[in-house]
Amino acid sequence: MSTIAVLGMPNTGKSTLFNRLTGHHAHIGNWPGLTVDLLQADLQLSGRSVQLVDLPGIYDLRGHSDDEAVVRRFLEQTPVDLVLVVLNASQLDRQLRLALQVQQLGLPAVLALNMADEAARFGVSIQAESLSAALNQPVLPLSAKYRQGLETLQHTLLAQLEARADHPAAIPEQLEERLAAMDADLDGAMAELVERCVTLPARWRDSRSRRLDAVLLHPLLGLPLFFLAMALMFQGIYAIGVPVQEALGSLLDQFGQAVLKPLIAPLPALLQGFLLEGLYQGLGTVMAFLPVIALFFLAMGLVEDSGYLSRAAYLMDAFMERLGLDGRSFVLSLMGFGCNVPAILGTRVMRDRGLRLLSMLVIPFSLCSARLNVFLFMAAVFFPPRIGGLVIFGLYLMSFVAAMLTALLFRGRFPSNEPLVLELPPYRLPTAGQMLSRAWSEVKHFWLWSRRFIIFGVVAVWLLNNLPVGVEPASSASLAGQLGTLTQPLLAPIGINPKLAVALLFGFIAKEIVLGGLAVIYGQADPVALSRAIASDVSWPQALSFMLFTLLYTPCLSTVAVIRSESKKLSFTLLSVAWSLLLAWLVSFVAFQTITRLS
Structure with a gap:
């Protein structure tokens, strides 16, 4: 060939x-x-x-x-x-x-x-x-x-x-x-x-880009306008995506009860529970969030393909330089909103090793699409719709704060002197077909990449909940209950109960498992029923602490593997994992203890 x-x-x-x-x-x-x-x-x-x-x-x-x-x-x-x-x-x-x-x-x-x-x-x-x-x-x-x-x-x-x-x-x-x-x-x-x-023209004819840049690259207005645009984008995703997610989740639950349950009725009770309450409910809960993921990639595709993302890098370059990074690090962090893995691979464009390593240290704090599933769900459960999108936006801002703090603390260890060469493309309006095709491709990649982890995770969570045979599922006598209890000396101060702890432990494999794991742990596939079950068991300060910990703690196993392969250093990989765990615990501790004492 x-x-x-x-x-x-x-x-x-x-x-x-x-x-x-x-x-x-x-x-x-x-x-x-x-x-x-x-x-x-x-x-x-x-x-x-x-x-x-x-x-x-x-x-x-x-x-x-x-x-x-x-x-x-x-x-x-x-x-x-x-x-x-x-x-x-x-x-x-x-x-x-x-x-x-x-x-x-x-x-x-x-x-x-x-x-x-x-x-x-x-x-x-x-x-x-x-x-x-x-x-x-x-x-x-x-x-x-x-x-x-x-x-x-x-x-x-x-x-x-x-x-x-x-x-x-x-x-x-x-x-x-x-x-x-x-x-x-x-x-x-x-x-x-x-x-x-x-x-070449004697005078460049791209007057549209010049007029837009006069506003969007304004020294004082540029950054506030960018963050305002991002806030509106996430509010729109939340307002449109959550009702669609709930409707799809309800349909999947009805299908499971009306079609799958009668089909597997002749099977032993334990096997029935494994297939319906474990595998189907776990996968179904994650599938219900695919429309939200599609909306996210549609919006990010518009921002990136229009040329606005390059402007964001330009606007942030001077600020990022003070952190030991540059505008490319900011763009790669934005790419990490989709998935941390390709964003870390993108650091290859940086010639300076110190800049690459520092960028690889901050990128895992980007709120990837897998974590977005969890936050959309938890925000819908514990916060009213009028502020749900702002809560999600606040988590995105928190991810930037964590990245900036990390850069400030470690820039002396990974110094860099490489200058940024950035080209600003003209503003372009992507075609509808282009955006839809990209969103479909990203959603398909997300599902194909994550399903193996999801299947492994929800099956493992179900087994932990239902073993040893004869104990009440998800009780303190189950393996999951015992495992969750073991983590309480460390996680109880930040409001993470044993059930949430089990979901977090499996989230280390892949953050996609967290939501499916919660569906299995609480025995509910329908997002509405799952929402009620979690709301009756978890307070909103606990939920906020859980969201913060999920945002900041150790990235998924795939991200860790890519950090190891790209950095070529086991010590750097261990540093990345240890620092994210420590920062997640400290932020969650401060948030939970402060809210608890004030309320």
Whole structure:
């Protein structure tokens, strides 16, 4: 099978193009000689199956970041039949360097000038034929966002592969040496190409971005407006998502009682309880929150794809610098709202090891989507709807406070002097299809990634609740009750009772288990019934302490594993785990004891 490597700079729409070509059927592949996994997918070109590999976004093949090293190692060790170079058509005066480097390495390539519609809107004119002749490779303007030019691109890729049918796949020999000896006047060659083939406007036409930036990047108004926008976003997610979640949970409960219960009636009572009260109720409770997760990713996708997320990094850079971090650390922390794992992987773009380690230490405090499930549920149980969204927003602010405190305490141990290079893209309005497709992809990834942990967790919780045989389920005589009782000397001062303690213990495996575990512990699948059961057993100060502890304590096992693999240090991983546990206990203790004494 032929291999096409997709290479491009960040913020060029490379991932959008990859998804458009492959139909979101990508999977993670492990490549020999690389320390990271890469996204790959099969692409059908007129009946011919081709393997498409999405490489990390880089600025320069000669750069020193981890991502640039990964790309070089891939090209050195993997036979590539074709390189698809993706550049932003409106920024060719700054991005042609990558295409020139691929050309000078002698790699067969096709140059895709993405966002051609945007370039035309800004007054950028490109002579594609002249550029193609100068680079000796096909050059195709297109717009992945609007699916313009994709059919032509596929035909061109197939034609290039067929033209090279008798040539072996290319591996650049002595790549490092050739890159080091590459034309020293690469900037001059790039400037000459731009002068010959690209017409830039005398005055940049993106007046919309200028007008918006005058307000949204205002030195005094910028940050308050950003946090106001985030607060409104979370209030909207809460107001729309919770009623949908409750309706879906009720339907799942009715299905279990009306359909599943009669079907498993002939089975032994213990097995019935395992299937209905353990497996189905635990999974059903988590499934009921998938619409809320979808709304969250829709909103975050709008913030990110519109270009506002980059502005947030710009606004926060000066402040983050005082913490020993930079704007990228802030953006990665925002990415951690979806999942901490890819956010930690994203620290590879940082060249300075101290900056990487400090960022990896603060990212796990980001309120990931798995923890969001728990908070949406608990907020709906213990707080009135008019302030529920503000409670969730308050937890997000608490996550930032924890991250800032961590950075302040540890910046001396992990110093950094790497400057931030940040490019602000123009404001864009994502298409509805683009947003829905992304939300669906993220929800599917969340479910496929987490279900194995959820199944293990709810089954384990059910067994702990119902063993030894003959004891009252979830009583103090059960294994769960005994385990919860053992934790009370440590957790009772922060208001965590034995039942909540068991859910927290299994949450170390994956935070997705916490809510499913509570459904099993209290024997209720319907969110309304589960809400009543917890409300009758837990006070609101206990619930708030539980939410704070869940927010801050040890990240899930997958996050810990990624921290270990990325930091390459067991001592750093243990530091991350120990510090998050200590901080979670201290914050919960102060909150619970203060509220209890004042009330």
